[in-house]
Amino acid sequence: MTGQLLRGGTPPLPVIAFLCAFIALFRPLGANIAYGAAEPLFALAMVGLAFGAYAMMRFGDRAAIVAGLVASHFAGAVVIAELPEVGSHPFGAFWSGLVAAWLLAWATVGRIAAVRTRNPTWSRIIGIAIPALFGIWILILWEALVRGLGVPSVLLPAPSAIGAKLVSEVPTLAADFRQTFLKAVLIGWVLGCGSGFLVALLVDRVPFLRRGLLPIGNFVSALPIVGVAPIMVMWFGFDWPSKAAVVVIMTFFPMLVNTVAGLEAAGRMERDLMRTYAADHRQELLKLRLPAAMPFIFNALKINSTLALIGAIVAEFFGTPIVGMGFRISTEVGRMAIDMVWAEIAVAALAGSLFYGAVAFVERVVTFWHPSVRR
Amino acid sequence: MTTEAVAAPAKILPDSGFSAWLRLRFLPVAVIVLAIIVFWYVMVAVLNAPFQRQLFATAGQDYGTTDLIVATMDQERPVLPSPHQVVAEIWKTTVETPVTSKRSLVYHGWVTLSSTLVGFVLGTLLGVGLAVLIVHSRTLDKSLMPWVISSQTIPILAIAPMIIVVLNAVGITGLLPKAFISTYLSFFPVTVGVVTGLRSPEIIHLDLMRTYSATPSQVFWKLRLPAAIPFLFTSMKVAIAASLVGAIVGELPTGAVAGLGARLLAGSYYGQTVQIWSALVAAALMAAVLIMIVEAADRRVRARMGVRA
Amino acid sequence: MAKVIPLETRSMTEARPTSRTSVIDISKLSLTFETTDGPVHALKDIDLAIGKGDFVSFIGPSGCGKTTLLRVIADLERQTAGSITVNGTTPEMARLNRAYGYVFQAPALYPWRTIARNVALPLEIMGLPKSEQDTRVRRNMELVNLQGFEKKFPWQLSGGMQQRASIARALAVEPDLLLMDEPFGALDEIVRDHLNEQLLKLWAKTEKTVVFVTHSIPEAVYLSTKIVVMSPRPGRIHDIVESNLPRGPRPLDIRETPEFLKIAHRVREGLRAGHSYDD
Numbered sequence: 001m002t003g004q005l006l007r008g009g010t011p012p013l014p015v016i017a018f019l020c021a022f023i024a025l026f027r028p029l030g031a032n033i034a035y036g037a038a039e040p041l042f043a044l045a046m047v048g049l050a051f052g053a054y055a056m057m058r059f060g061d062r063a064a065i066v067a068g069l070v071a072s073h074f075a076g077a078v079v080i081a082e083l084p085e086v087g088s089h090p091f092g093a094f095w096s097g098l099v100a101a102w103l104l105a106w107a108t109v110g111r112i113a114a115v116r117t118r119n120p121t122w123s124r125i126i127g128i129a130i131p132a133l134f135g136i137w138i139l140i141l142w143e144a145l146v147r148g149l150g151v152p153s154v155l156l157p158a159p160s161a162i163g164a165k166l167v168s169e170v171p172t173l174a175a176d177f178r179q180t181f182l183k184a185v186l187i188g189w190v191l192g193c194g195s196g197f198l199v200a201l202l203v204d205r206v207p208f209l210r211r212g213l214l215p216i217g218n219f220v221s222a223l224p225i226v227g228v229a230p231i232m233v234m235w236f237g238f239d240w241p242s243k244a245a246v247v248v249i250m251t252f253f254p255m256l257v258n259t260v261a262g263l264e265a266a267g268r269m270e271r272d273l274m275r276t277y278a279a280d281h282r283q284e285l286l287k288l289r290l291p292a293a294m295p296f297i298f299n300a301l302k303i304n305s306t307l308a309l310i311g312a313i314v315a316e317f318f319g320t321p322i323v324g325m326g327f328r329i330s331t332e333v334g335r336m337a338i339d340m341v342w343a344e345i346a347v348a349a350l351a352g353s354l355f356y357g358a359v360a361f362v363e364r365v366v367t368f369w370h371p372s373v374r375r
Numbered sequence: 376m377t378t379e380a381v382a383a384p385a386k387i388l389p390d391s392g393f394s395a396w397l398r399l400r401f402l403p404v405a406v407i408v409l410a411i412i413v414f415w416y417v418m419v420a421v422l423n424a425p426f427q428r429q430l431f432a433t434a435g436q437d438y439g440t441t442d443l444i445v446a447t448m449d450q451e452r453p454v455l456p457s458p459h460q461v462v463a464e465i466w467k468t469t470v471e472t473p474v475t476s477k478r479s480l481v482y483h484g485w486v487t488l489s490s491t492l493v494g495f496v497l498g499t500l501l502g503v504g505l506a507v508l509i510v511h512s513r514t515l516d517k518s519l520m521p522w523v524i525s526s527q528t529i530p531i532l533a534i535a536p537m538i539i540v541v542l543n544a545v546g547i548t549g550l551l552p553k554a555f556i557s558t559y560l561s562f563f564p565v566t567v568g569v570v571t572g573l574r575s576p577e578i579i580h581l582d583l584m585r586t587y588s589a590t591p592s593q594v595f596w597k598l599r600l601p602a603a604i605p606f607l608f609t610s611m612k613v614a615i616a617a618s619l620v621g622a623i624v625g626e627l628p629t630g631a632v633a634g635l636g637a638r639l640l641a642g643s644y645y646g647q648t649v650q651i652w653s654a655l656v657a658a659a660l661m662a663a664v665l666i667m668i669v670e671a672a673d674r675r676v677r678a679r680m681g682v683r684a
Numbered sequence: 685m686a687k688v689i690p691l692e693t694r695s696m697t698e699a700r701p702t703s704r705t706s707v708i709d710i711s712k713l714s715l716t717f718e719t720t721d722g723p724v725h726a727l728k729d730i731d732l733a734i735g736k737g738d739f740v741s742f743i744g745p746s747g748c749g750k751t752t753l754l755r756v757i758a759d760l761e762r763q764t765a766g767s768i769t770v771n772g773t774t775p776e777m778a779r780l781n782r783a784y785g786y787v788f789q790a791p792a793l794y795p796w797r798t799i800a801r802n803v804a805l806p807l808e809i810m811g812l813p814k815s816e817q818d819t820r821v822r823r824n825m826e827l828v829n830l831q832g833f834e835k836k837f838p839w840q841l842s843g844g845m846q847q848r849a850s851i852a853r854a855l856a857v858e859p860d861l862l863l864m865d866e867p868f869g870a871l872d873e874i875v876r877d878h879l880n881e882q883l884l885k886l887w888a889k890t891e892k893t894v895v896f897v898t899h900s901i902p903e904a905v906y907l908s909t910k911i912v913v914m915s916p917r918p919g920r921i922h923d924i925v926e927s928n929l930p931r932g933p934r935p936l937d938i939r940e941t942p943e944f945l946k947i948a949h950r951v952r953e954g955l956r957a958g959h960s961y962d963d
Contacts, residue, residue: 110514127517134518155541212403222616223662224623226532227635227655230643235454269792272760276786277857278779279809287805291796309530317536317627318643325533330628333536336544341537349529356528369795369837 013107018053020100021046021075027093030086035093039085042097045071045078049100056107061115068108075101076140083147090148098144102137109133157339165343172328173347180325181351183240184312188247193304195248196255197297203256204263205281217257225250229315238319246315251304255297262296263289295370298363305355309348415458422454423447456649464653477633484657486634487622490550491665494557495618499611501558502565509566510573510599511591523566531560535621536628553625553634560621561614568610572603601680608673615665623658635661706769707861707893708734708757713766715752725918726752730766732912732921736860739887739894741904742912743951744958749919750897750912754865757895758786771861782810784861785854789869791846793838793853800825800834803853810857824852827886844875851883855890862894868903880906881936888932901955902939905929905948913951915958922958925950 024046026035033039052071055064079098086094109130117123139159145151146158153161166173203209229246236242266289274284316326325348332340364373420443427446431438438446448457456464468480476482505523509516535556542552576598584594626636635654642651715727727749734740742750755761756768759775770778778784785806793802800821807817825831828848838846847867854862868876884907887894898904904911909931913923927947929938938944 106514109518113514113517127521130514130517131519131521134522154544208403209407210403211399212405212407215400215404216407219663222612222666223659224616224620226620227623227639227658230639230651231648231655233643234646234648267792269788269790270794272755273786273788273792274809275760276758276779276784277806277809278782283809287809288794291794294796306528306530310532313530313533314624314627317624318640329533330536333540333628336540338537338541341534345533345537348533352529353525367796369839371839374837374839 013103013110014053014056017056017100017103017107018050020096020103021049021053024093024097024100027096028091029082029093030090033086033091033093039082041078042082042093045075046097046100049075049097049104052104053100053107056104056111061111065108065111065115068104068111072101072105072108073136076105076137080140080143083144089150094148098141098148102141105133105137154336154338157342161339162342162346165339166346169340169343173343175323176325176328176344177347177351179240179321179323180243180312180316181309181355184243184247184315184324185308185355187240188244188312189251189304189308191244192248192251192308193255193301196252196300197259199252200256200259200263201285203260210260214257214260217253217260221253221257225253226311226314229311229318232315233319238321240324243312243315243320243324247308247311250307250311254303254307255300258296258300258303259293262293265289265296266292294367295363295372298359298367301359302356302363305359306352309352309355313348412458415455416448419453419455419457420444420447423450426450426454452646453648456652460649461652461656464649465656468653480638480653480657483634483638483654484661486550487619487626487636487658488661490553490625490634491557491615491619491622491661493550493554494559494621495561495611495615497554497558498561498614498618499565502562502610502614503569503607505562505566506569506573506603507595509570520570523563527563527567531563532556532621532624535624539625539628553622556625557618557621560617564610564613564617565607568606568613569603572606573599575606576602604676604680605673608669608676612666612669612673615669616662619658619662619665705736706733707736707738707771708732708895709769710753710757711767713756713763713768715749715756715761716764727756727763728918728920730921732924734893734895734910736893737891738910739896739908740910740912741896741898741908742914743898743901743904744914744919744922744955745899745916747919748914748916748958750914751865752919753914754863754895754897758784758863778861782806782857783859784863785857785859787847787851787854787862787864787867789866791838791843791850793846793849795838797837798834799830799836799838799841799849802838802849803856806853806857820856820858824855825849827855828852828882844871844879847871847879848882855886860892862892864894864896866897866899869899876903877936881933883907885933901948901951905944905951906934906936906939911947911951913954913958915955923950923954925954 025043028035029039029042048071052067055067055071058064059067075097079094079101082094083090112126112133113130115126117126142156143158143160146156203213226246228249229242232242232245232249236245263285270288270292271284274288279287313326313329316324317330320327325344328344329341332338332344367373424443424447427443427450431443431446447453449460450456453460465480468478472479472481474481474485505519509520509523538556538559539552542548542555573595580598580602581594584598589597622634623636623639626632626634627640635658638654639651642648642654710730710732713727713730714725717724717726730753742753744750752761756763757770757775759779768775771781771783773781773783793799794805797805803821803825804817807820812820821834822831825834828851830845830848830852833841833845833849838849841849847870851867854864868879871879880903883894894907896904896907898907905927909927911925911927912921913925914920915922925947929943929947
């Protein structure tokens with residue numbers, strides 16, 4: 001079944017890689033280059049690939065992985081470096097070499113994924129290395145395809161072009177980051193989560209409110225709340241407070257619902273225990289129900305970290321002063337400066353991941369006792 | 376301290392049956408909804424009063440408090456429209472306007488709904504397919520899955536305008552670009568949910584299949600897939616809500632042509648608050664109905680699979 | 685169990701069984717749950733007196749109301765008819781006075797607290813000064829042989845050790861009354877035998893009154909001075925068996941003696957007559 005076909009590291013991949021590398025040596029590389037072997041560096045890379053493919057089939061895990069990693073990435077780098085040499089229309093050897101490098105990399109990743117190690121450090125390194133290699137190869141293929149096929153940059157800019165923008169437009173990107181992230185997102189997130197939490201504590205004390213608000217909160221959490229953005233812009237003006245307001249509304253309900261659910265999460269026996277101690281409401285809350293609710297509260301904080309960024313960026317589509325990530329994206333799209341848009345998206349993605357990662361880190365420290373965290 | 380032990384009277388109300396449903400489920404929600412509507416009206420009076428005072432003053436008209444409050448309920452472009460204004464607007468633009476008209480909310484709703492549904496179906500198929508691949512390939516699991524998970528932390532909606540404009544530039548317009556955004560938003564939850572679901576069978580159940588020396592495809596169809604169904608429906612509920620958000624946001628960059636998102640944007644250009652609110656309420660109703668449909672399908676499938684709700 | 689320092693240097697004669705003051709008095713007590721299928725009689729017409737220093741077991745099949753009866757004593761449930769006194773007051777007053785320690789079926793330790801902080805939990809709630817808390821935690825953890833595990837978290841301990849920690853937590857309140865709801869039900873028999881033996885030694889040392897719910901006949905007979913046999917539908921007391929086995933620590937071997945088997949037989953007969961073995 002699918003399982004057999006997809007398992008990386010089975011012989012066909014290196015064999016095909018070997019053949020592709022071989023072909024690449026003897027086919028024209030570009031309009032001015034009669035065959036791959038004429039470019040010394042390219043020739044070296046292809047021989048390396050052939051050797052790597054051989055290693056993949058014949059050597060043990062360690063040697064095969066090292067050979068595969070070195071050969072495929074060297075070849076990948078060389079193929080990218082050849083792009084200016086071969087001009088705008090690379091020939092068969094270029095693509096053959098690219099495919100060979102990619103297949104060898106894939107085979108190597110498959111080999112790494114199959115390694116079973118008991119050493120926690122190694123398994124952690126492997127756990128990071130595999131997705132990292134995957135990401136690197138997405139970038140290599142993206143770069144080679146976009147530039148090799150001559151895709152116009154208004155459609156899809158090459159990663160190198162986006163990287164150049166990231167470097168050259170630092171002041172603009174930083175200003176946008178300050179406006180959108182440090183003001184709208186963070187302030188809105190803190191206010192929204194804080195108010196959701198406080199209302200949840202209130203709701204928890206009044207069963208009637210809980211029964212009434214919980215279904216409504218669940219319902220509202222699923223609604224397209226970003227739609228309130230135009231209203232918030234009318235009420236709070238163009239600057240960041242209107243975006244923060246959208247973020248507050250978006251983050252309030254997930255926090256409310258999760259906290260209320262979390263406060264219910266303490267087991268019956270644990271509550272009976274507090275009752276046998278004749279604990280008052282405050283003691284029960286502080287010593288039992290809030291700690292037990294922490295996994296739920298952090299779940300909401302994590303969901304909200306993503307929602308907050310989305311809310312702030314989308315709200316800026318409805319009107320902003322001339323700064324901000326959403327503003328930049330919509331105006332640069334209008335000017336067809338797609339590389340700048342990608343740079344802004346890269347910043348947003350990085351900010352979003354770091355924000356989420358920071359919340360997740362605090363979660364691991366606070367809920368160290370939870371089965372999903374403890375080791 | 377008393378030495379007399381008192382038998383505490385215990386009045387116990389039943390917690391199931393229709394009267395209990397009324398008391399424990401319906402009544403609290405109804406009261407809260409009512410409270411929200413009352414609060415809304417109060418806010419209408421408070422927020423619209425300053426402008427109304429101005430209006431009265433320029434007209435040189437004398438007014439009492441009652442006149443002021445009544446007038447705030449029916450302004451042309453209120454800061455906050457009153458609920459009955461929104462209802463009237465929805466009524467006017469759905470029932471009293473022909474469906475083919477550009478002013479019809481049904482027309483705009485349909486535009487949004489169609490791209491939501493197309494995106495949702497594509498996203499679910501893509502998500503399930505990807506999940507099946509990930510579960511069966513260790514390499515894909517280790518390399519792709521971390522990206523799928525971390526992509527949830529990225530503000531995906533930010534790329535919506537770019538997708539729309541770029542696809543327009545290559546000649547793909549209309550429903551498909553918006554549907555792609557919806558697809559993009561809805562496949563993540565489905566992938567993650569279905570991967571979890573396909574992995575949810577316990578070791579003991581997998582061992583049982585091993586004792587039968589079942590083939591991988593038999594294990595998949597007879598054990599993994601049925602186990603994944605509840606997870607699939609849970610993620611489909613998230614996915615359809617995300618899909619609607621994607622469709623609405625996807626309508627923003629094309630310059631307010633058609634759809635609920637376009638109504639929001641047009642309303643905000645021209646200060647038509649009543650129009651914004653009615654589009655918002657329509658979107659909320661649509662989300663509610665869509666989620667209810669998925670829930671109903673979920674219940675039916677569960678009932679057929681013999682899982683008690 | 686290792687050498688144990690007595691909790692209080694109370695004179696041994698004072699608390700002899702001769703002074704049979706009642707700690708718990710129950711008369712005509714019933715508890716009925718309303719459900720959609722009509723009322724369920726969880727307890728019906730219970731009459732029972734538990735004397736000071738007694739070790740009383742409630743035994744019966746599931747659904748006979750033994751746990752419910754214990755929960756009524758602890759004021760975790762309210763009766764619908766009849767009366768009950770605990771230490772001469774209502775169960776509620778007894779609870780507010782922290783008159784008893786309660787041990788549940790599961791350890792119910794809070795996973796975010798270390799073992800020592802778990803044992804200190806009731807003391808924090810009672811608002812005892814920190815130094816007093818520390819003394820009591822140390823004393824009671826020694827009592828259940830858990831010294832050295834203060835800084836561990838519950839999930840790092842075996843099931844038997846967790847349950848011992850929960851007993852230490854109940855003892856930390858230093859009540860005269862200990863209510864135990866199938867505390868060893870989830871443990872394997874070897875651990876269970878060991879903890880039974882320890883519990884009996886503890887009881888002999890501390891002179892507490894113990895009410896113990898179980899569904900194991902050997903456990904009930906081995907531990908108790910008095911065995912309350914209950915039967916289901918409606919939950920009621922079928923028989924009360926006074927044990928003539930020696931009070932105080934009993935060796936595990938006692939379970940092979942004719943006296944022991946005779947009591948066990950009577951308990952089993954009671955369960956059978958109370959239709960406990962019906963399907």
